[in-house]
Amino acid sequence: MSTTVSPETKLLRTLNKIQYCSSNGYSLKRELQQGMNNFYNTLTAFNRIAANKGAGTPGIDDKTIDGIDLERLERYHQEYVNNGYNPKPVKRVFIPNDNKKTRPLGLPTIKDRLIQKCLEQLLTPYFEGIFSEWSFGFRTKKSCHEAIKRVRQRFQGIDYIVKIDLKGYFDTINHEILMRTLNQFIRKNKTLSTINKWLKAGFMKDGIKYESLSGSPQGGIISPLLANVYLHYIDLKMEELIKEGKPIRKKNPEYRKAWFKNQHHQLGIDSSLNLNPNPRVEYIRYADDLSLVLKASMTKLKGLRIKSRNG
Template sequence: MYDEKISKKATRGIDRIGIKKFNEIEKDQLNIIFNKCNAGTYKFSPYVEKLQSKGRSKNPRLISVSTIRDRIVLYMLKEILHEIFPECVYRKLPNNYIKEIKEFYKISAHKHICYFKTDIKSFYDNIDHDILIGIIKTRVKSKKLINLIKYSLKTPTVPINYKKKDIKEYKRTYGVPQGLAISNILANIYLKEVDVKLEGIGIRYIRYVDDILIFIEEGDSSDIQGKVETVLSDYNLSLNVSKTECQLSDFEFEYLGYLLSKTRTSIKEANIERFITSVAGKFSSYLHNSEERIKKYPWLNQDIQQTVFVEDLNEKITGSLNEKRRYGWLFYFLEITDISLLHKLDGIISNFFTRLSDFGGVPPANLKKLAKAYYKAKYTPRGGYIHNYDNYETISEKMKYLGDRGYINPDKHYKKEDIDIIFNRVKRKRLSDLELDIGITS
């Protein structure tokens, strides 16, 4: 489990121990985990806070980063909870919910239907520990396991430079820390009874994390908000009034970054703009930083920089594959029917090349297209058109990838282990950046 799930994630916790160092002490650390968990004495180190951008004019999301040792325990806890609460393990991606909405529209095309859309206000921060533990206790009888879950909830999230004497300032009595292996399953366990109750008040109920969508008969729309508020209040939760709306389903509305109506499925304007801005940023970086890169990394000549620029731009356009997962803007929005939008965006990207004299002001022949990538992603994602990190199998392939981007010096000698660590770190950062392009926040 450690090699498969943990060792590839090199984020450091409060102890600042990275993967390379942990590998040297792995056996001792696993013994500590086993002995302390068995004795019921395992305690988590404070989580380190990491701020994750939610886009312009929004407060960042606070992510909690655990130590590698704690990460192993949290992963085991997650697996145990998955077995005990299998109905709370949601593996569907957001676009699967959009597909459900499209199918619902087909079967209710001639009915007078309203949609009610809202989200739960500061959901993770307002989860009541006592209520959550009470729900878990209905199936978990082990006191050691219950206490371990309690410790994971109450462990504070602190700045990296905090002083131990100030630890009380960061103690938590409410909320589930975000970013941990158990965060999602605990949140879904907390809402499992809420889901049952809300499913009973409409024709179709959909929830993705804290984003709620309910379809109802037109005559039932007047008191739907009150019913939802009553259900949530039983769990010390409230809906976000500023994000609550109820309209006839003939109207276009936004959900999970999509723009939906009975006649078309497109993308919310803010998410289109975010993607264009991200692409434009790559052009600006190339335009203004090429000479500086050559000074800093002498082996990065103009030909290499041009090749890498197009490769990385293509990755942003098509998204990427890694193991069994798909990443990127296009993969997220695969349920759109507004294909003309993709052609429009392809035109915008091509037009950006007029700023680059290195390319003669025209897009290169190997520039990939969103419209083509859309069909490839839908029907043959592993056919070769979409960038795939699984194709970097040998050390020489990984070294070329890293060297061409300035992460290593190709003239220096590196251990295989070091190349793997650097490659996985770079890959993880690039996949994370692809997800940021999506810009979906609750």
């Protein structure tokens, strides 16, 4: 006697497969098709969008979440399943920034937000198992408070700190590089094609359509995830430098001598020696803000810079 498996159970199984792929270094293909074809995934995406305070903000078609009933939701779902979905340009608006200037925001239509959320729900658990532990922005289980805690734990006894703010980061993402990076993890052509269409959809401003030659619009549901994917290999490079510069400790005989004379505090002698010739490196990234701290002589840092350029 056969039993019918509910769409909810099927989606849960798909998510388990996705997490298995993430944990074992497999790329995604069939799992994405299974998830996107499951209407329960679409229904879940709709409910999460509806709970967001921005749900009442329309895109270029002036439609809001209030105008979507179950029949229309099923129609949107079938459009994607049957390859009839094509995204519309985002609606460009400008909002105040912290420095009293404005920054552009791209508002997708409700339909595009829905499809983006459907895919984001499948990709997020996959990439959460892959992303660096030093990346904190736009992460489901990380917060700015955890980032501050990590800084207090790791950024001690340093000589130099380098702060990097990627100006206009979302608007300058190179589409080709992003798609090449995604292709390392996603083997489903339909998924890659859909993401590329979102990137190339353009934007409307004052009734005029403009092309999108670069960037992923702030305001798109999937944009924060794509932004982290784009910087993933920089995070990995920093992880290599952290490992290469990890201190190799040995007791300092001079400290023991000074300790017996009760002069260890006065002379400022460390209790241990670092035998690792490489500069000690610590790193943290919160979205487009990167901080790199180093403990080393300037000679060693110049060597690190040359090595990084050649690498």
